[in-house]
Amino acid sequence: MTGKPEYAIEVEKLTKRYGDLLAVNEISFNVKKGEVFALLGPNGAGKSTSVEIIDTIRTPTSGKVSLLGMDVTRNKLDIVRRIGVLPQNFSSFDRITVKETLQYYSRLYCGLHADIDALMELVNLTDKSEDQYKNLSGGLRQRLGIALALVNDPEVVFLDEPTTGLDPRARHEVWQVLQGLKSQGKTVLLTTHYMEEAELLADTVAIISKGQIIAMGSPSELIEDNANYQVLTLLCADGNAFEIIRGLGFEPVADQHRNIRIRVDRAQDVLLILSAIKDAGALYSGLDVRKPNLEEVFLKLTGEALHDGTVGHKGAQ
Amino acid sequence: MRPRVVAANLYVKLISVYREKTTMFFTLAFPIILILLFGAIFMSQDNVNFHLCVQDLDQSKSSRESVEALGQSGKFKITGVDPAVDATKYLRETKATLVLVIPKGFERSLMRRKFFQDYGESATLTYIYDPSSSSVPTKMAILSGVIAGANQEISGIPPFIKTVEKSILTKKYRFIEYFIPGIVAMSVMTLSLFGTANLNTELRQKGIIRKLSTTPITRTEWILSDVLYYFTLALVTTTIMLLVSWAVFRTNLHLNAWLPAFLLLDVFSFVGIGMTLTRFVRESQSAAAAANAISFPMMFLSGSFFPIELMPGFLQTLAKTLPLYYVNEGLRAAMIFEDNVAARHDAAIIGVFAAVVFILGIVATKWEEGQ
Numbered sequence: 177m178t179g180k181p182e183y184a185i186e187v188e189k190l191t192k193r194y195g196d197l198l199a200v201n202e203i204s205f206n207v208k209k210g211e212v213f214a215l216l217g218p219n220g221a222g223k224s225t226s227v228e229i230i231d232t233i234r235t236p237t238s239g240k241v242s243l244l245g246m247d248v249t250r251n252k253l254d255i256v257r258r259i260g261v262l263p264q265n266f267s268s269f270d271r272i273t274v275k276e277t278l279q280y281y282s283r284l285y286c287g288l289h290a291d292i293d294a295l296m297e298l299v300n301l302t303d304k305s306e307d308q309y310k311n312l313s314g315g316l317r318q319r320l321g322i323a324l325a326l327v328n329d330p331e332v333v334f335l336d337e338p339t340t341g342l343d344p345r346a347r348h349e350v351w352q353v354l355q356g357l358k359s360q361g362k363t364v365l366l367t368t369h370y371m372e373e374a375e376l377l378a379d380t381v382a383i384i385s386k387g388q389i390i391a392m393g394s395p396s397e398l399i400e401d402n403a404n405y406q407v408l409t410l411l412c413a414d415g416n417a418f419e420i421i422r423g424l425g426f427e428p429v430a431d432q433h434r435n436i437r438i439r440v441d442r443a444q445d446v447l448l449i450l451s452a453i454k455d456a457g458a459l460y461s462g463l464d465v466r467k468p469n470l471e472e473v474f475l476k477l478t479g480e481a482l483h484d485g486t487v488g489h490k491g492a493q
Numbered sequence: 494m495r496p497r498v499v500a501a502n503l504y505v506k507l508i509s510v511y512r513e514k515t516t517m518f519f520t521l522a523f524p525i526i527l528i529l530l531f532g533a534i535f536m537s538q539d540n541v542n543f544h545l546c547v548q549d550l551d552q553s554k555s556s557r558e559s560v561e562a563l564g565q566s567g568k569f570k571i572t573g574v575d576p577a578v579d580a581t582k583y584l585r586e587t588k589a590t591l592v593l594v595i596p597k598g599f600e601r602s603l604m605r606r607k608f609f610q611d612y613g614e615s616a617t618l619t620y621i622y623d624p625s626s627s628s629v630p631t632k633m634a635i636l637s638g639v640i641a642g643a644n645q646e647i648s649g650i651p652p653f654i655k656t657v658e659k660s661i662l663t664k665k666y667r668f669i670e671y672f673i674p675g676i677v678a679m680s681v682m683t684l685s686l687f688g689t690a691n692l693n694t695e696l697r698q699k700g701i702i703r704k705l706s707t708t709p710i711t712r713t714e715w716i717l718s719d720v721l722y723y724f725t726l727a728l729v730t731t732t733i734m735l736l737v738s739w740a741v742f743r744t745n746l747h748l749n750a751w752l753p754a755f756l757l758l759d760v761f762s763f764v765g766i767g768m769t770l771t772r773f774v775r776e777s778q779s780a781a782a783a784a785n786a787i788s789f790p791m792m793f794l795s796g797s798f799f800p801i802e803l804m805p806g807f808l809q810t811l812a813k814t815l816p817l818y819y820v821n822e823g824l825r826a827a828m829i830f831e832d833n834v835a836a837r838h839d840a841a842i843i844g845v846f847a848a849v850v851f852i853l854g855i856v857a858t859k860w861e862e863g864q
Binding site for chain 1 (some may be wrong): 500508
């Protein structure tokens with residue numbers, strides 16, 4: 177863990193306990209330099225606690241964490257100069273403008289001459305530079321938070337739930353900024369409970385549940401290893417179709433929009449189902465065949481949904 | 494410690510308060526209200542004029558002259574009570590607090606004493622009073638003093654013991670002028686203590702402290718910027734208080750280098766206490782309650798409003814352990830007595846206290862969470 181490390185972050189048997197509550201339970205993982213690494217899990221899984229220990233906000237109960245070759249419990253001042261952090265529920269001084277906020281944080285890193293205009297351009301806040309923080313929308317605030325995390329041109333960037341609470345449009349705007357970071361080759365440790373976010377941005381995803389990492393790999397590896405099947409969806413299917421599919425030995429699941437989802441293990445099963453429906457004269461307005469996503473992987477591994485509203489995916493089981 | 498970082502923090506805090514018009518207004522208005530309110534109350538201390546009800550049952554020339562003499566003493570504003578009414582009932586019904594009753598036969602007794610040297614003759618005046626009123630003992634004491642003077646005059650013998658007043662100051666000061674240094678010390682304490690505790694708990698609740706903890710700013714830089722911020726506000730509010738008290742009450746105090754020195758020590762002390770409080774309270778409401786619990790006893794015990802000589806012995810001892818007492822004493826020594834030795838002594842004591850609580854504040858301040 178010294179010299180010129182291959183890994184930007186090395187975590188070994190990290191544990192955090194709050195009284196009787198075991199928030200993080202002996203997790204271990206490494207993040208390569210230039211990699212975007214996502215900790216994916218539901219609220220309360222231990223993602224933020226883990227990240228806050230690595231980025232020096234909290235101290236661990238036990239275990240070793242090395243960041244850029246330095247022990248996080250001993251080299252805080254050296255570490256914070258080389259990292260950038262967007263904490264969970266980021267907030268700033270209400271009456272200070274975007275530009276002043278960036279100037280303020282850049283001054284905390286003495287000897288640093290941050291290009292404030294370039295940062296505002298990067299996060300698309302140039303036209304809001306004179307707006308006070310209290311007047312910014314949620315998405316603009318998060319973009320400012322990301323800009324602040326980059327004000328010292330850090331080697332490692334920590335983004336703790338960067339899009340939580342944002343509407344879909346604002347979330348996509350933040351994703352664009354994060355993809356820009358990825359293309360710059362920054363090492364990024366991201367926490368999220370949005371599987372699309374992890375799938376879109378991360379090179380490596382660690383699925384975390386109840387304080388433990390239960391699976392880790394690239395999004396495609398995780399899906400391949402844990403959900404090697406396809407999901408056939410029939411849109412607006414009539415009632416007969418459901419019974420026909422059941423008669424074929426499958427386990428269809430219907431939702432309130434009359435969509436029927438069926439897990440199929442082989443490509444021939446799709447043809448079998450479609451021809452049986454056609455023969456019976458049953459109707460549907462469209463169909464979709466796709467591979468499962470990380471949410472379904474999480475569901476399979478933990479038996480829990482990542483967040484509310486995902487029960488419909490049981491159809492893939 | 495990096496001055497550039499301290500300056501950046503100071504700028505953010507000053508610009509925030511400048512743009513928050515309501516906060517700005519109350520920060521400046523509070524000391525003005527305080528000085529006008531307490532100034533108006535304490536100005537009257539120099540010209541006490543109590544309300545006194547007198548029932549003259551004798552209705553003679555001598556009794557009337559005695560009542561007039563009481564009024565001319567300048568201490569009382571006299572209200573006559575009809576001799577026909579029951580004085581006790583009158584006191585209850587009118588919410589008056591003291592009725593002086595001059596008995597029937599007052600003039601006859603006075604004449605016998607004056608012209609026939611009948612020393613067995615006397616007149617008994619009765620005080621009918623409401624013991625629940627805090628002003629009654631003062632009124633009765635003044636009244637007794639006036640009556641003792643009258644007795645002396647009636648006796649026709651010059652007094653043996655005489656008194657003469659000699660102030661240690663060449664200039665005569667009014668009570669308001671003794672009071673202003675205490676108000677300055679108290680308002681700077683309130684500003685620094687409440688401001689630090691509220692601001693820091695609010696920033697922690699909003700997560701700003703958490704963000705700052707991931708930057709190279711140190712606790713010393715942060716607290717020092719707090720001290721400079723509140724010192725700047727203290728200079729502004731003190732200037733306003735002194736200008737208002739001069740404009741309204743024509744106060745005349747000595748302004749010298751001790752004034753900013755004591756303001757700085759006052760700020761250092763209470764920012765240190767505020768930072769220490771912030772360690773133990775999580776919510777800004779709790780911070781305000783904790784700051785109240787510290788500032789209120791300090792306000793009343795340290796001699797800002799009342800001389801500590803009026804307090805029981807153990808409270809006087811307690812008062813001398815409070816930092817605000819030494820700020821009050823130091824400011825009075827500097828602004829009224831021009832006593833550099835006393836000011837230096839008080840500055841040394843408050844300086845040591847300020848250094849200790851400032852270090853305590855740095856140690857108590859916690860950037861990291863969930864240790």
